Amino acid sequence: MSQVEAATRRWFGAEVASVGVINRLVMAPILQGQRGWRWWAVLFFAAALSLLMLVTAIWLFGHGIGIFGNNTTVVWGFPIANYVWWLGIGHAGTLISALLLITRQKWRASLNRFAETMTLFAASLAGLFPIFHLGRPYYLYWLAPYPNVMGLWPQWRSALVWDIWAVGTYIIFSAVFWYTGLVPDLAMLRDRAKTLWVRRFYGVFALGWRGSARHWLIYERFYRYMAAMAVPLVVSVHSVVSLDFAASLEPGWQDTIYPPYFVIGALYSGFAMVVVIAGILRWALNFQAIITVAHFEVIGRVLLAASIVMGVSYASEWFWAWYSGARAERELVSFLFTGAYAPLYYCQLLFNVVIPQSLWFSAIRRNLPLLMVIAVVINIGMWLERILLIWSTLGRDYLPSMWRLFLPSLWDWAMLLGSLGLFLLLFILFVRILPAVSAHELRALLLEGKQA
Protein backbone atom coordinates (compact mmCIF):
# COMPACT_ATOMS: atom_id res chain seq x y z
CA MET A 1 0.00 0.00 0.00
CA SER A 2 1.48 3.33 -1.04
CA GLN A 3 1.65 6.32 1.27
CA VAL A 4 -1.10 8.17 -0.55
CA GLU A 5 -3.38 5.18 -0.43
CA ALA A 6 -2.75 4.73 3.28
CA ALA A 7 -3.54 8.42 3.81
CA THR A 8 -6.92 8.11 2.08
CA ARG A 9 -7.77 4.60 3.38
CA ARG A 10 -7.57 5.99 6.88
CA TRP A 11 -10.94 7.68 6.34
CA PHE A 12 -12.80 4.60 5.12
CA GLY A 13 -13.95 1.42 6.81
CA ALA A 14 -12.58 -1.89 5.52
CA GLU A 15 -15.79 -2.70 3.66
CA VAL A 16 -15.42 0.24 1.27
CA ALA A 17 -13.72 -1.69 -1.53
CA SER A 18 -15.08 0.24 -4.52
CA VAL A 19 -17.02 3.33 -5.48
CA GLY A 20 -20.09 1.10 -5.81
CA VAL A 21 -20.11 0.57 -2.04
CA ILE A 22 -20.02 4.33 -1.47
CA ASN A 23 -22.87 4.94 -3.91
CA ARG A 24 -24.97 2.22 -2.33
CA LEU A 25 -24.36 3.45 1.20
CA VAL A 26 -25.13 7.07 0.39
CA MET A 27 -28.27 6.35 -1.63
CA ALA A 28 -29.71 3.64 0.60
CA PRO A 29 -31.50 5.92 3.07
CA ILE A 30 -33.13 7.81 0.19
CA LEU A 31 -34.04 5.29 -2.48
CA GLN A 32 -34.75 2.16 -0.46
CA GLY A 33 -35.12 3.40 3.06
CA GLN A 34 -37.66 1.56 5.11
CA ARG A 35 -39.00 4.22 7.35
CA GLY A 36 -39.06 2.30 10.60
CA TRP A 37 -41.06 3.27 13.68
CA ARG A 38 -38.01 4.99 15.14
CA TRP A 39 -37.89 7.44 12.25
CA TRP A 40 -41.60 8.20 12.56
CA ALA A 41 -41.31 8.56 16.34
CA VAL A 42 -38.52 11.12 15.99
CA LEU A 43 -40.44 12.85 13.22
CA PHE A 44 -43.55 13.26 15.38
CA PHE A 45 -41.54 14.31 18.41
CA ALA A 46 -39.71 16.93 16.34
CA ALA A 47 -42.93 18.08 14.68
CA ALA A 48 -44.59 18.51 18.08
CA LEU A 49 -41.72 20.67 19.31
CA SER A 50 -41.80 22.68 16.09
CA LEU A 51 -45.48 23.27 16.67
CA LEU A 52 -44.57 24.56 20.13
CA MET A 53 -42.25 27.07 18.48
CA LEU A 54 -45.00 28.13 16.08
CA VAL A 55 -47.49 28.60 18.92
CA THR A 56 -44.91 30.59 20.88
CA ALA A 57 -44.21 32.78 17.86
CA ILE A 58 -47.92 33.45 17.32
CA TRP A 59 -48.41 34.22 21.00
CA LEU A 60 -45.36 36.49 20.87
CA PHE A 61 -46.63 38.40 17.85
CA GLY A 62 -50.00 38.82 19.58
CA HIS A 63 -48.74 39.89 22.99
CA GLY A 64 -45.27 41.34 22.47
CA ILE A 65 -41.97 40.43 24.09
CA GLY A 66 -43.46 40.96 27.53
CA ILE A 67 -44.25 37.23 27.46
CA PHE A 68 -40.52 36.58 27.84
CA GLY A 69 -38.53 37.15 31.00
CA ASN A 70 -36.97 40.33 29.58
CA ASN A 71 -37.22 43.30 31.90
CA THR A 72 -36.26 46.97 31.69
CA THR A 73 -32.68 46.20 32.72
CA VAL A 74 -31.98 42.86 31.10
CA VAL A 75 -33.55 43.80 27.77
CA TRP A 76 -31.94 41.09 25.66
CA GLY A 77 -32.52 37.77 27.39
CA PHE A 78 -33.08 34.47 25.65
CA PRO A 79 -33.74 35.53 22.06
CA ILE A 80 -30.34 37.18 21.59
CA ALA A 81 -28.50 34.39 23.41
CA ASN A 82 -30.27 31.82 21.23
CA TYR A 83 -29.42 33.86 18.16
CA VAL A 84 -25.70 33.94 19.00
CA TRP A 85 -25.70 30.28 19.96
CA TRP A 86 -27.46 29.00 16.85
CA LEU A 87 -25.39 31.14 14.53
CA GLY A 88 -22.23 29.89 16.21
CA ILE A 89 -23.30 26.29 15.67
CA GLY A 90 -23.76 27.05 12.03
CA HIS A 91 -20.20 28.26 11.61
CA ALA A 92 -18.58 24.85 11.94
CA GLY A 93 -20.28 23.65 8.77
CA THR A 94 -18.70 26.36 6.67
CA LEU A 95 -15.34 25.90 8.33
CA ILE A 96 -15.39 22.14 7.70
CA SER A 97 -16.35 22.48 4.08
CA ALA A 98 -14.31 25.56 3.16
CA LEU A 99 -11.31 25.79 5.46
CA LEU A 100 -10.59 22.08 5.21
CA LEU A 101 -10.98 22.23 1.42
CA ILE A 102 -8.36 24.93 0.96
CA THR A 103 -6.05 23.27 3.46
CA ARG A 104 -6.57 19.93 1.63
CA GLN A 105 -7.73 17.98 4.65
CA LYS A 106 -9.05 14.70 3.29
CA TRP A 107 -11.36 13.99 6.20
CA ARG A 108 -13.79 16.71 5.19
CA ALA A 109 -15.31 14.57 2.40
CA SER A 110 -17.44 12.47 4.78
CA LEU A 111 -18.60 15.40 6.86
CA ASN A 112 -19.02 18.44 4.67
CA ARG A 113 -22.52 17.78 3.33
CA PHE A 114 -24.37 17.34 6.60
CA ALA A 115 -22.19 19.95 8.28
CA GLU A 116 -23.16 22.46 5.60
CA THR A 117 -26.78 21.45 6.01
CA MET A 118 -26.41 22.07 9.71
CA THR A 119 -25.06 25.53 8.84
CA LEU A 120 -28.01 26.30 6.65
CA PHE A 121 -30.61 25.20 9.21
CA ALA A 122 -28.84 26.68 12.23
CA ALA A 123 -28.17 30.03 10.54
CA SER A 124 -31.78 30.27 9.36
CA LEU A 125 -33.06 29.51 12.85
CA ALA A 126 -30.61 32.02 14.29
CA GLY A 127 -31.89 34.65 11.89
CA LEU A 128 -35.40 34.26 13.31
CA PHE A 129 -34.49 35.21 16.87
CA PRO A 130 -33.60 38.87 16.36
CA ILE A 131 -36.88 39.19 14.45
CA PHE A 132 -38.77 37.68 17.39
CA HIS A 133 -37.00 40.16 19.60
CA LEU A 134 -37.79 43.24 17.51
CA GLY A 135 -40.93 44.09 19.41
CA ARG A 136 -42.54 45.23 16.19
CA PRO A 137 -41.49 42.37 13.90
CA TYR A 138 -43.76 43.63 11.14
CA TYR A 139 -41.35 46.55 10.64
CA LEU A 140 -38.50 44.17 9.90
CA TYR A 141 -38.24 45.39 6.33
CA TRP A 142 -37.31 48.86 7.60
CA LEU A 143 -33.85 47.43 8.18
CA ALA A 144 -33.41 46.96 4.44
CA PRO A 145 -32.15 49.93 2.47
CA TYR A 146 -34.75 50.75 -0.13
CA PRO A 147 -36.17 54.04 -1.39
CA ASN A 148 -39.51 54.58 0.34
CA VAL A 149 -42.18 57.24 0.68
CA MET A 150 -41.32 57.71 4.35
CA GLY A 151 -37.93 59.05 3.27
CA LEU A 152 -36.26 56.72 5.80
CA TRP A 153 -32.93 54.94 5.57
CA PRO A 154 -31.32 52.51 8.02
CA GLN A 155 -28.98 53.87 10.67
CA TRP A 156 -25.73 52.51 9.23
CA ARG A 157 -23.76 53.29 12.36
CA SER A 158 -25.82 50.75 14.33
CA ALA A 159 -24.36 47.29 14.92
CA LEU A 160 -27.79 45.74 14.45
CA VAL A 161 -27.89 46.93 10.83
CA TRP A 162 -24.49 45.32 10.22
CA ASP A 163 -25.99 42.10 11.55
CA ILE A 164 -28.63 42.03 8.84
CA TRP A 165 -25.95 42.25 6.16
CA ALA A 166 -23.66 39.71 7.75
CA VAL A 167 -26.30 37.12 8.57
CA GLY A 168 -28.25 37.68 5.34
CA THR A 169 -25.10 37.26 3.25
CA TYR A 170 -24.15 34.22 5.28
CA ILE A 171 -27.46 32.42 4.76
CA ILE A 172 -27.58 33.11 1.02
CA PHE A 173 -23.92 32.22 0.59
CA SER A 174 -24.30 28.96 2.51
CA ALA A 175 -27.33 27.99 0.44
CA VAL A 176 -25.45 28.61 -2.83
CA PHE A 177 -22.36 26.72 -1.66
CA TRP A 178 -24.42 23.82 -0.36
CA TYR A 179 -26.54 23.52 -3.49
CA THR A 180 -23.56 23.69 -5.83
CA GLY A 181 -21.93 20.72 -4.12
CA LEU A 182 -25.23 18.88 -4.18
CA VAL A 183 -25.84 19.07 -7.94
CA PRO A 184 -23.64 16.09 -9.01
CA ASP A 185 -25.22 13.95 -6.29
CA LEU A 186 -28.70 14.97 -7.35
CA ALA A 187 -27.79 13.88 -10.88
CA MET A 188 -26.79 10.48 -9.54
CA LEU A 189 -30.10 10.16 -7.70
CA ARG A 190 -31.93 11.18 -10.88
CA ASP A 191 -30.18 8.43 -12.82
CA ARG A 192 -30.61 5.79 -10.14
CA ALA A 193 -34.20 6.53 -9.10
CA LYS A 194 -36.61 3.70 -9.77
CA THR A 195 -39.87 5.56 -10.29
CA LEU A 196 -40.68 8.28 -12.77
CA TRP A 197 -41.75 10.90 -10.21
CA VAL A 198 -38.71 10.44 -8.04
CA ARG A 199 -36.63 10.72 -11.20
CA ARG A 200 -38.37 13.92 -12.18
CA PHE A 201 -38.03 15.38 -8.70
CA TYR A 202 -34.26 14.93 -8.61
CA GLY A 203 -34.01 15.66 -12.33
CA VAL A 204 -35.37 19.16 -11.91
CA PHE A 205 -32.97 20.01 -9.11
CA ALA A 206 -30.01 18.35 -10.86
CA LEU A 207 -30.43 21.01 -13.59
CA GLY A 208 -29.42 18.55 -16.31
CA TRP A 209 -25.96 17.87 -14.87
CA ARG A 210 -24.21 15.15 -16.87
CA GLY A 211 -20.68 15.20 -15.51
CA SER A 212 -19.10 16.75 -18.58
CA ALA A 213 -15.37 17.34 -18.20
CA ARG A 214 -15.85 20.94 -19.30
CA HIS A 215 -18.52 21.45 -16.63
CA TRP A 216 -16.39 19.84 -13.94
CA LEU A 217 -13.58 22.22 -14.76
CA ILE A 218 -15.77 25.28 -14.15
CA TYR A 219 -17.43 23.62 -11.17
CA GLU A 220 -14.12 22.97 -9.45
CA ARG A 221 -12.92 26.52 -9.99
CA PHE A 222 -16.17 28.03 -8.77
CA TYR A 223 -16.28 25.74 -5.74
CA ARG A 224 -12.72 26.58 -4.78
CA TYR A 225 -13.30 30.33 -5.10
CA MET A 226 -16.39 29.97 -2.95
CA ALA A 227 -14.37 28.10 -0.32
CA ALA A 228 -11.72 30.81 -0.40
CA MET A 229 -14.41 33.43 0.26
CA ALA A 230 -16.23 31.36 2.85
CA VAL A 231 -13.42 31.50 5.38
CA PRO A 232 -13.17 35.31 5.59
CA LEU A 233 -16.98 35.44 5.48
CA VAL A 234 -17.44 33.13 8.42
CA VAL A 235 -14.86 35.04 10.45
CA SER A 236 -16.58 38.31 9.61
CA VAL A 237 -20.08 37.07 10.48
CA HIS A 238 -19.41 36.16 14.08
CA SER A 239 -17.12 39.17 14.43
CA VAL A 240 -20.02 41.39 13.39
CA VAL A 241 -22.28 39.55 15.84
CA SER A 242 -19.72 40.19 18.56
CA LEU A 243 -19.82 43.90 17.68
CA ASP A 244 -23.45 43.95 18.87
CA PHE A 245 -21.82 43.59 22.25
CA ALA A 246 -18.36 45.07 21.78
CA ALA A 247 -19.55 48.28 20.07
CA SER A 248 -21.54 49.15 23.19
CA LEU A 249 -20.23 50.82 26.32
CA GLU A 250 -21.04 48.09 28.81
CA PRO A 251 -18.77 46.47 31.39
CA GLY A 252 -17.60 43.08 30.17
CA TRP A 253 -18.68 43.78 26.61
CA GLN A 254 -16.47 46.60 25.37
CA ASP A 255 -13.41 44.41 24.87
CA THR A 256 -11.22 44.18 21.81
CA ILE A 257 -10.98 40.43 22.36
CA TYR A 258 -14.63 39.98 21.41
CA PRO A 259 -14.45 39.24 17.67
CA PRO A 260 -11.86 36.40 17.89
CA TYR A 261 -13.44 35.18 21.13
CA PHE A 262 -16.83 34.87 19.41
CA VAL A 263 -15.40 33.22 16.31
CA ILE A 264 -13.57 30.55 18.32
CA GLY A 265 -16.66 30.03 20.48
CA ALA A 266 -18.68 29.56 17.31
CA LEU A 267 -16.25 27.03 15.93
CA TYR A 268 -16.23 25.26 19.28
CA SER A 269 -19.98 24.83 19.67
CA GLY A 270 -20.34 24.03 15.96
CA PHE A 271 -17.79 21.22 16.01
CA ALA A 272 -19.47 19.86 19.13
CA MET A 273 -22.78 19.82 17.25
CA VAL A 274 -21.07 18.07 14.31
CA VAL A 275 -19.97 15.31 16.69
CA VAL A 276 -23.53 14.86 17.93
CA ILE A 277 -25.02 14.80 14.43
CA ALA A 278 -22.27 12.58 12.99
CA GLY A 279 -22.68 10.13 15.84
CA ILE A 280 -26.42 9.85 15.28
CA LEU A 281 -26.23 9.70 11.46
CA ARG A 282 -23.54 7.06 11.56
CA TRP A 283 -25.73 4.81 13.63
CA ALA A 284 -29.11 5.63 12.08
CA LEU A 285 -28.07 5.50 8.42
CA ASN A 286 -25.41 2.75 8.71
CA PHE A 287 -22.60 5.09 7.74
CA GLN A 288 -20.01 3.32 9.92
CA ALA A 289 -17.82 2.68 6.88
CA ILE A 290 -17.71 6.30 5.71
CA ILE A 291 -17.88 8.20 9.00
CA THR A 292 -15.15 6.42 10.88
CA VAL A 293 -13.73 6.60 14.39
CA ALA A 294 -10.75 8.39 12.82
CA HIS A 295 -13.06 11.29 11.94
CA PHE A 296 -14.22 11.60 15.53
CA GLU A 297 -10.66 11.44 16.69
CA VAL A 298 -9.61 14.51 14.68
CA ILE A 299 -12.72 16.47 15.66
CA GLY A 300 -11.85 15.63 19.26
CA ARG A 301 -8.52 17.37 18.73
CA VAL A 302 -10.22 20.43 17.25
CA LEU A 303 -12.53 20.57 20.28
CA LEU A 304 -9.59 20.29 22.64
CA ALA A 305 -7.71 23.13 20.93
CA ALA A 306 -10.82 25.33 20.95
CA SER A 307 -11.49 24.60 24.63
CA ILE A 308 -8.00 25.80 25.50
CA VAL A 309 -8.52 29.02 23.54
CA MET A 310 -11.83 29.52 25.35
CA GLY A 311 -10.11 29.03 28.71
CA VAL A 312 -7.49 31.61 27.81
CA SER A 313 -10.23 34.01 26.68
CA TYR A 314 -12.10 33.69 29.97
CA ALA A 315 -8.90 34.20 31.91
CA SER A 316 -8.03 37.29 29.89
CA GLU A 317 -11.44 38.76 30.73
CA TRP A 318 -10.72 38.35 34.43
CA PHE A 319 -7.21 39.70 34.03
CA TRP A 320 -8.26 42.83 32.17
CA ALA A 321 -11.06 43.52 34.60
CA TRP A 322 -8.52 43.46 37.40
CA TYR A 323 -5.75 45.23 35.49
CA SER A 324 -7.95 48.04 34.15
CA GLY A 325 -9.00 48.91 37.66
CA ALA A 326 -12.42 49.95 36.36
CA ARG A 327 -14.97 49.58 39.15
CA ALA A 328 -17.79 48.31 36.95
CA GLU A 329 -15.55 45.71 35.27
CA ARG A 330 -14.30 44.41 38.60
CA GLU A 331 -17.80 44.40 40.01
CA LEU A 332 -18.92 42.30 37.04
CA VAL A 333 -16.22 39.66 37.49
CA SER A 334 -16.92 39.36 41.20
CA PHE A 335 -20.61 39.06 40.36
CA LEU A 336 -19.80 36.19 37.96
CA PHE A 337 -18.00 34.27 40.69
CA THR A 338 -20.15 35.14 43.67
CA GLY A 339 -23.47 36.51 42.37
CA ALA A 340 -26.84 34.90 41.77
CA TYR A 341 -25.68 33.13 38.61
CA ALA A 342 -22.41 31.83 40.07
CA PRO A 343 -23.48 28.15 39.94
CA LEU A 344 -24.26 28.56 36.24
CA TYR A 345 -20.93 30.30 35.69
CA TYR A 346 -19.07 27.45 37.38
CA CYS A 347 -20.99 25.02 35.16
CA GLN A 348 -19.93 27.04 32.13
CA LEU A 349 -16.27 26.83 33.12
CA LEU A 350 -16.59 23.15 33.94
CA PHE A 351 -18.36 22.30 30.68
CA ASN A 352 -16.31 24.46 28.32
CA VAL A 353 -12.85 24.30 29.81
CA VAL A 354 -12.41 21.53 32.37
CA ILE A 355 -14.32 18.52 31.01
CA PRO A 356 -12.98 18.88 27.42
CA GLN A 357 -9.43 18.50 28.81
CA SER A 358 -10.20 14.78 28.93
CA LEU A 359 -9.81 14.89 25.13
CA TRP A 360 -6.06 14.90 25.63
CA PHE A 361 -6.45 11.12 25.80
CA SER A 362 -6.80 9.28 22.52
CA ALA A 363 -8.88 6.57 24.20
CA ILE A 364 -11.54 9.16 25.07
CA ARG A 365 -11.48 10.77 21.62
CA ARG A 366 -12.07 7.35 20.10
CA ASN A 367 -14.85 6.41 22.53
CA LEU A 368 -17.90 7.55 20.58
CA PRO A 369 -20.61 7.53 23.29
CA LEU A 370 -18.32 9.37 25.67
CA LEU A 371 -17.27 11.87 23.00
CA MET A 372 -20.92 12.56 22.20
CA VAL A 373 -21.69 13.19 25.88
CA ILE A 374 -18.77 15.64 26.01
CA ALA A 375 -20.07 17.32 22.85
CA VAL A 376 -23.53 17.79 24.35
CA VAL A 377 -21.96 19.13 27.53
CA ILE A 378 -19.94 21.62 25.45
CA ASN A 379 -23.07 22.77 23.67
CA ILE A 380 -24.82 23.36 26.98
CA GLY A 381 -21.74 25.14 28.26
CA MET A 382 -21.63 27.39 25.22
CA TRP A 383 -25.30 28.24 25.59
CA LEU A 384 -24.68 29.13 29.24
CA GLU A 385 -21.83 31.35 28.14
CA ARG A 386 -24.08 33.24 25.75
CA ILE A 387 -26.91 33.72 28.22
CA LEU A 388 -24.59 34.72 31.08
CA LEU A 389 -22.89 37.23 28.82
CA ILE A 390 -26.24 38.99 28.59
CA TRP A 391 -27.61 38.44 32.08
CA SER A 392 -24.46 39.42 33.91
CA THR A 393 -23.47 42.52 31.97
CA LEU A 394 -26.95 43.99 31.62
CA GLY A 395 -27.92 43.02 35.15
CA ARG A 396 -24.75 44.57 36.68
CA ASP A 397 -24.48 47.81 34.74
CA TYR A 398 -22.81 51.03 35.97
CA LEU A 399 -25.82 52.18 38.00
CA PRO A 400 -26.46 49.99 41.05
CA SER A 401 -30.05 51.22 41.15
CA MET A 402 -30.58 49.47 37.81
CA TRP A 403 -29.27 46.08 38.95
CA ARG A 404 -31.80 43.35 38.32
CA LEU A 405 -31.94 39.64 37.72
CA PHE A 406 -33.56 37.82 34.84
CA LEU A 407 -36.17 35.13 35.43
CA PRO A 408 -36.93 33.12 32.30
CA SER A 409 -40.61 32.55 31.59
CA LEU A 410 -42.12 29.35 30.24
CA TRP A 411 -42.32 31.00 26.81
CA ASP A 412 -38.55 31.52 26.87
CA TRP A 413 -38.04 27.79 27.32
CA ALA A 414 -40.76 26.97 24.79
CA MET A 415 -38.99 29.04 22.14
CA LEU A 416 -35.61 27.46 22.84
CA LEU A 417 -36.94 23.90 22.89
CA GLY A 418 -39.11 24.61 19.87
CA SER A 419 -36.12 25.81 17.88
CA LEU A 420 -34.26 22.60 18.76
CA GLY A 421 -37.31 20.65 17.61
CA LEU A 422 -37.50 22.51 14.32
CA PHE A 423 -33.79 21.87 13.74
CA LEU A 424 -34.35 18.17 14.37
CA LEU A 425 -37.41 18.12 12.11
CA LEU A 426 -35.53 19.75 9.24
CA PHE A 427 -32.64 17.37 9.71
CA ILE A 428 -34.68 14.20 9.84
CA LEU A 429 -36.42 15.20 6.62
CA PHE A 430 -33.10 16.15 5.02
CA VAL A 431 -31.51 12.72 5.56
CA ARG A 432 -34.42 11.04 3.78
CA ILE A 433 -34.57 13.41 0.82
CA LEU A 434 -30.99 14.41 0.10
CA PRO A 435 -27.69 12.53 0.37
CA ALA A 436 -26.35 13.28 3.85
CA VAL A 437 -22.81 12.61 2.67
CA SER A 438 -21.26 13.88 -0.54
CA ALA A 439 -20.95 10.80 -2.76
CA HIS A 440 -18.92 12.41 -5.51
CA GLU A 441 -16.32 13.79 -3.14
CA LEU A 442 -16.00 10.46 -1.32
CA ARG A 443 -15.58 8.66 -4.65
CA ALA A 444 -12.90 11.12 -5.68
CA LEU A 445 -11.09 10.55 -2.39
CA LEU A 446 -11.24 6.76 -2.69
CA LEU A 447 -10.05 6.81 -6.31
CA GLU A 448 -7.27 9.25 -5.50
CA GLY A 449 -5.86 6.62 -3.16
CA LYS A 450 -6.26 3.80 -5.67
CA GLN A 451 -4.65 5.75 -8.48
CA ALA A 452 -1.47 6.35 -6.53
Place this chain on the structure above:
Amino acid sequence: MSEMLLVEVSSPQAALQAAELAAAGGNPPIDVLSPQPIKGVDEHLAPAGRQVSVGWIMFIAAICGALFGYAIQWYSAVIDYPILSGGRPLNAWQVFLIVPYEAAILFAAVSGFVAWLWLCRLPKLHHPLFDLRLVERVTSDRYLLIFTGSDKALEAVTRDLAVLKPRFHRPPS
Protein backbone atom coordinates in the same frame (compact mmCIF):
# COMPACT_ATOMS: atom_id res chain seq x y z
CA MET B 1 -23.66 14.98 -40.94
CA SER B 2 -20.93 13.74 -38.64
CA GLU B 3 -21.23 10.47 -36.81
CA MET B 4 -20.91 9.89 -33.09
CA LEU B 5 -18.89 7.33 -31.17
CA LEU B 6 -19.17 6.69 -27.43
CA VAL B 7 -16.38 4.88 -25.63
CA GLU B 8 -17.25 3.45 -22.23
CA VAL B 9 -14.60 2.62 -19.64
CA SER B 10 -14.88 1.87 -15.96
CA SER B 11 -12.04 3.74 -14.29
CA PRO B 12 -10.81 7.32 -14.33
CA GLN B 13 -7.29 6.14 -15.26
CA ALA B 14 -8.65 4.32 -18.32
CA ALA B 15 -10.67 7.40 -19.30
CA LEU B 16 -7.61 9.63 -19.04
CA GLN B 17 -5.50 7.14 -20.98
CA ALA B 18 -8.13 6.79 -23.69
CA ALA B 19 -8.45 10.56 -24.09
CA GLU B 20 -4.67 10.84 -24.29
CA LEU B 21 -4.37 8.06 -26.89
CA ALA B 22 -7.15 9.44 -29.05
CA ALA B 23 -5.75 12.97 -28.87
CA ALA B 24 -2.30 11.64 -29.83
CA GLY B 25 -3.92 9.97 -32.84
CA GLY B 26 -5.33 13.33 -33.91
CA ASN B 27 -8.95 12.74 -32.92
CA PRO B 28 -9.48 14.19 -29.45
CA PRO B 29 -12.81 13.51 -27.75
CA ILE B 30 -15.26 16.41 -27.78
CA ASP B 31 -16.22 15.63 -24.18
CA VAL B 32 -15.70 13.16 -21.36
CA LEU B 33 -18.53 12.40 -18.96
CA SER B 34 -17.48 11.27 -15.50
CA PRO B 35 -19.03 10.84 -12.04
CA GLN B 36 -16.30 12.99 -10.46
CA PRO B 37 -13.68 15.26 -11.99
CA ILE B 38 -10.71 13.57 -13.68
CA LYS B 39 -7.56 15.55 -13.17
CA GLY B 40 -5.95 16.64 -16.43
CA VAL B 41 -8.50 15.18 -18.82
CA ASP B 42 -9.46 18.61 -20.15
CA GLU B 43 -6.00 18.95 -21.72
CA HIS B 44 -6.86 16.19 -24.17
CA LEU B 45 -10.27 17.49 -25.24
CA ALA B 46 -10.96 18.99 -28.62
CA PRO B 47 -10.35 22.74 -28.28
CA ALA B 48 -13.45 24.75 -27.49
CA GLY B 49 -13.99 28.45 -28.00
CA ARG B 50 -12.44 30.83 -25.51
CA GLN B 51 -14.47 31.10 -22.35
CA VAL B 52 -14.76 33.82 -19.76
CA SER B 53 -13.22 32.75 -16.48
CA VAL B 54 -15.66 32.31 -13.61
CA GLY B 55 -13.05 33.84 -11.32
CA TRP B 56 -13.00 37.12 -13.21
CA ILE B 57 -16.77 37.34 -13.17
CA MET B 58 -16.76 36.82 -9.41
CA PHE B 59 -13.96 39.32 -8.93
CA ILE B 60 -15.75 42.04 -10.90
CA ALA B 61 -19.00 41.27 -9.07
CA ALA B 62 -17.19 41.58 -5.75
CA ILE B 63 -15.87 45.02 -6.70
CA CYS B 64 -19.35 46.09 -7.81
CA GLY B 65 -20.83 44.74 -4.57
CA ALA B 66 -18.34 46.65 -2.46
CA LEU B 67 -18.92 49.87 -4.38
CA PHE B 68 -22.68 49.44 -4.13
CA GLY B 69 -22.42 48.74 -0.40
CA TYR B 70 -20.40 51.85 0.26
CA ALA B 71 -22.34 54.07 -2.14
CA ILE B 72 -25.72 53.29 -0.62
CA GLN B 73 -24.46 54.03 2.89
CA TRP B 74 -22.73 57.21 1.87
CA TYR B 75 -25.68 58.51 -0.15
CA SER B 76 -28.30 57.76 2.49
CA ALA B 77 -26.24 58.77 5.53
CA VAL B 78 -24.61 61.91 4.11
CA ILE B 79 -26.98 63.25 1.45
CA ASP B 80 -30.48 61.93 1.82
CA TYR B 81 -31.02 61.21 5.49
CA PRO B 82 -28.27 62.62 7.71
CA ILE B 83 -28.70 61.56 11.34
CA LEU B 84 -26.84 63.88 13.69
CA SER B 85 -26.01 61.95 16.81
CA GLY B 86 -23.49 63.23 19.29
CA GLY B 87 -21.48 65.05 16.64
CA ARG B 88 -20.29 61.83 15.04
CA PRO B 89 -19.18 62.17 11.43
CA LEU B 90 -21.89 61.46 8.87
CA ASN B 91 -19.49 59.58 6.64
CA ALA B 92 -18.27 57.15 9.31
CA TRP B 93 -16.03 55.28 6.90
CA GLN B 94 -14.51 52.96 9.52
CA VAL B 95 -17.80 51.26 10.28
CA PHE B 96 -19.08 51.74 6.74
CA LEU B 97 -16.52 49.14 5.62
CA ILE B 98 -18.53 46.27 7.09
CA VAL B 99 -21.43 46.43 4.64
CA PRO B 100 -19.19 46.62 1.50
CA TYR B 101 -17.23 43.62 2.81
CA GLU B 102 -20.35 41.49 3.15
CA ALA B 103 -21.89 42.83 -0.07
CA ALA B 104 -18.74 42.00 -2.02
CA ILE B 105 -18.91 38.37 -0.91
CA LEU B 106 -22.65 38.18 -1.52
CA PHE B 107 -22.40 39.61 -5.03
CA ALA B 108 -19.43 37.38 -5.91
CA ALA B 109 -21.18 34.23 -4.66
CA VAL B 110 -24.48 34.82 -6.42
CA SER B 111 -22.93 35.97 -9.69
CA GLY B 112 -20.42 33.11 -9.55
CA PHE B 113 -23.30 30.67 -9.28
CA VAL B 114 -25.13 32.26 -12.20
CA ALA B 115 -21.88 32.36 -14.21
CA TRP B 116 -21.19 28.69 -13.49
CA LEU B 117 -24.60 27.71 -14.83
CA TRP B 118 -24.36 30.07 -17.76
CA LEU B 119 -20.89 28.86 -18.79
CA CYS B 120 -22.10 25.24 -18.57
CA ARG B 121 -25.29 26.06 -20.46
CA LEU B 122 -27.31 24.70 -17.56
CA PRO B 123 -30.05 24.18 -16.53
CA LYS B 124 -30.73 21.97 -19.49
CA LEU B 125 -33.10 19.33 -18.24
CA HIS B 126 -32.98 17.38 -21.44
CA HIS B 127 -29.91 16.66 -23.48
CA PRO B 128 -29.86 14.37 -26.56
CA LEU B 129 -27.40 12.08 -24.72
CA PHE B 130 -30.01 11.34 -22.05
CA ASP B 131 -31.88 9.24 -24.61
CA LEU B 132 -29.16 6.62 -24.27
CA ARG B 133 -29.50 4.22 -21.36
CA LEU B 134 -25.77 3.89 -20.85
CA VAL B 135 -25.50 7.58 -19.98
CA GLU B 136 -27.39 6.83 -16.77
CA ARG B 137 -24.29 5.39 -15.18
CA VAL B 138 -21.92 8.27 -15.85
CA THR B 139 -23.17 9.98 -12.71
CA SER B 140 -22.24 7.04 -10.50
CA ASP B 141 -19.52 4.68 -11.76
CA ARG B 142 -18.93 4.77 -15.56
CA TYR B 143 -16.82 7.03 -17.74
CA LEU B 144 -17.83 7.97 -21.25
CA LEU B 145 -15.72 9.56 -23.96
CA ILE B 146 -17.61 11.23 -26.77
CA PHE B 147 -16.16 11.48 -30.25
CA THR B 148 -17.71 13.00 -33.34
CA GLY B 149 -16.39 13.13 -36.86
CA SER B 150 -16.41 11.30 -40.14
CA ASP B 151 -16.76 7.53 -40.30
CA LYS B 152 -13.09 7.26 -41.10
CA ALA B 153 -11.98 9.33 -38.13
CA LEU B 154 -14.14 7.31 -35.76
CA GLU B 155 -12.72 4.07 -37.12
CA ALA B 156 -9.25 5.44 -36.41
CA VAL B 157 -10.32 6.15 -32.82
CA THR B 158 -11.66 2.61 -32.50
CA ARG B 159 -8.31 1.25 -33.67
CA ASP B 160 -6.29 3.56 -31.41
CA LEU B 161 -8.25 2.66 -28.32
CA ALA B 162 -8.55 -1.08 -28.96
CA VAL B 163 -5.60 -1.77 -26.64
CA LEU B 164 -7.63 -0.52 -23.66
CA LYS B 165 -10.48 -2.94 -24.47
CA PRO B 166 -13.26 -0.42 -23.83
CA ARG B 167 -16.86 -0.85 -24.93
CA PHE B 168 -17.73 1.03 -28.11
CA HIS B 169 -21.21 2.35 -28.82
CA ARG B 170 -22.41 3.87 -32.08
CA PRO B 171 -25.74 5.53 -31.34
CA PRO B 172 -28.02 5.80 -34.38
CA SER B 173 -27.84 9.40 -35.57
